[in-house]
Amino acid sequence: MEHLSNVVLRSHSILTLFDKDRFQFEYFDRSVIAVSSAVNLSTEEGQTLFILMVYGLRDLSPEDLGLRNVVSDSLKICTDYESASKYLVEDGSRDWRRLFYNRKMEIENEEYTLKEIIFRQPGLIGRTTCVVVANRGSDNKRFAVKISCPTTSRVSEMQLIRDARNCAQSDEKHAWVLNHLPNMIASTDVEIDEESVQGRMRDFLNSAEYAGGKKYNYENRCLRICVSESLVPITRLTSQREVAQVFLDVLQTHNWLYTVPRILHRDLSMSNIM
Secondary structure (H helix, E strand, O other): OHHHOOOOOEOEEEEEEEEOOEEEEEEEEOOOEEEOOOEEOOOHHHHHHHHHHHHHHHOOOOOOOOEOOOEOOHHHHHHOHHHHHHHEOOOOOEOHHHOOOOOEEEEOOEEEEEEEEEEEOOOOOOOOOEEEEEEEOOOOOEEEEEEEOOEOOOOOHHHHHHHHHHHHHOOHHHHHHHHOOOOEEEEEEEOOOOOOHHHHHHHHHHHOEOHHHOEOOOOOEOEEEEEEEOOOOHHHOOOHHHHHHHHHHHHHHHHHHHHOOOOOOOOOOOOOOO
16 A cells, blocks of 8 residues: 555556466555456466566556656656655665655645655555645745545535634634634645546446445545645643643634534544644
8 A cells, every 4th residue: 555655646556466476466546455366477378468467557657557647747756766866865765754845736726845744644554644844836835735535525624624714703702713723725636537547446346246246335535635824733832831821722622613613623633633
């Protein structure tokens, strides 16, 4: 699964696994992993299939290989050593914080230049959340870009914050909470293209019938990119008074979100309080 977010954003990956004289095809995205039966390379049939595989993979477009046209120079990052070497540190190892460094991303007609990754959620690489610092092209202002892959049925943070702000603005007694809600600047969802390899795989799996007449329910996910104001980490607070005040504000805001607009956060952490 690491291929889905290592070096470049991908919708899916197609790999070949080798073990001595056998190989298997493997396809995986953020919802499914499909592995073929093993092919024996010591047989003429296996050797022919291997040659056909090489020719078939050669003819696939970058999109067929899963490269998402979201970050600039996506293909160059994967194929050009000079470009890829920007992510290496002095000892030659890869610095994951510079994964998207100085790459461009356009969101709602604004161009953002991505900088360091400031947060990468522990868990299954390629499926978890990544937050990147970015500068907006029009004014060079600093923002936080959140990259995640939720299910398509999940309401975006942009919509939740918009609903909360509208609720606070509708009654003067709730106006205080506007000082504590984050400002969401932009949000976009990149969904599965019906004609893409991933789209065809989803349709194939959903139409297949398995043992006992069981059906596979493919979980639709999208690439969700949200831009918000860049906030200060709570770990930078230096005095007890500051910490006490911030925690009071956080508790009051979360209580208001739950009791008034009926929004429950459900993902509280030191890196994601509000």
